[in-house]
Amino acid sequence: MSSASPVFGTGGEGSLAPSPPVELEPARRLIIALDVPTPLEAERLVERLGDLPVVFKIGHQLAYTGGLTVAERLAKAGREVFLDLKLHDIPRTVEEGVRSLAGFGARFLTVHAYPQTMRAAVAGANGSGLALLAVTVLTSMNDGDAAEAGYACPVAELARRRAADAVAAGIGGLVCAASEARALREIVGPGRALVVPGIRPAGEAAGDQKRVTTPADAMRAGADLIVVGRPITAAPDPLAAAQAIIAGIAEGAT
Numbered sequence: 331m332s333s334a335s336p337v338f339g340t341g342g343e344g345s346l347a348p349s350p351p352v353e354l355e356p357a358r359r360l361i362i363a364l365d366v367p368t369p370l371e372a373e374r375l376v377e378r379l380g381d382l383p384v385v386f387k388i389g390h391q392l393a394y395t396g397g398l399t400v401a402e403r404l405a406k407a408g409r410e411v412f413l414d415l416k417l418h419d420i421p422r423t424v425e426e427g428v429r430s431l432a433g434f435g436a437r438f439l440t441v442h443a444y445p446q447t448m449r450a451a452v453a454g455a456n457g458s459g460l461a462l463l464a465v466t467v468l469t470s471m472n473d474g475d476a477a478e479a480g481y482a483c484p485v486a487e488l489a490r491r492r493a494a495d496a497v498a499a500g501i502g503g504l505v506c507a508a509s510e511a512r513a514l515r516e517i518v519g520p521g522r523a524l525v526v527p528g529i530r531p532a533g534e535a536a537g538d539q540k541r542v543t544t545p546a547d548a549m550r551a552g553a554d555l556i557v558v559g560r561p562i563t564a565a566p567d568p569l570a571a572a573q574a575i576i577a578g579i580a581e582g583a584t
């Protein structure tokens with residue numbers, strides 16, 4: 331296992347192999363969402379966070395203003411990078427898109443948990459170091475939102491179904507809410523990463539998130555890594571906010 335893959339080994343299939351999780355220091359379990367408008371602001375934020383060995387996530391907001399270049403620079407500097415592009419398209423487009431993204435040196439890439447999409451992504455990532463994470467049900471959704479989108483089952487059941495589909499497709503990890511983490515662990519076993527967004531330190535505004543949990547509770551529920559955006563990016567002192575969250579990770583992991 332290389333130092334660039336501290337959580338789980340790569341399966342050589344573009345996914346994470348079901349191997350035992352490795353002990354990780356708490357900071358390595360924190361994924362910070364660089365949800366800012368420009369590469370310059372992203373780089374300033376990274377600088378303010380100093381040498382904390384966190385994972386940096388680049389999503390839609392930053393990717394469309396040059397964020398892939400930021401990803402490449404961070405990866406070249408030895409930082410862990412997560413491309414959160416949530417791919418979902420016809421199989422060929424997904425497979426070739428993943429193949430193109432494999433060149434940026436990122437460690438993680440998200441796709442939506444549709445069987446056809448996941449199989450195509452696994453094919454595209456084959457032979458690269460890119461670990462695929464399938465987004466089960468967005469943490470901004472509750473049962474009412476799932477019904478509005480045409481799903482006849484609660485989000486917890488939809489997440490379970492998608493987790494099973496992800497295992498069948500050979501995907502190595504899932505993005506899920508902490509409320510589903512225990513049930514999904516039963517489905518995916520110990521070797522696949524559970525990545526949990528919707529994290530709010532006690533007392534912080536949920537904003538558009540509907541299935542939220544504190545850092546410590548997410549770890550207690552079985553998260554391998556947690557994703558945090560606004561509680562850090564909007565904090566007056568992002569480094570202090572990140573350190574408080576890392577303390578919560580350590581508390582929940584013991």
Ligand SMILES: O=C(O)c1cc(=O)[nH]c(=O)n1[C@@H]1O[C@H](COP(=O)(O)O)[C@@H](O)[C@H]1O
Nearest residue numbers: 363389467468469505527528557558559560
């Ligand atoms: O894939 C993700 O990272 C993701 C999945 C999900 O279900 N919910 C979710 O919030 N995210 C991402 O996690 C981050 C959460 O940001 P905050 O709500 O600001 O902490 C955002 O970048 C979202 O795009």
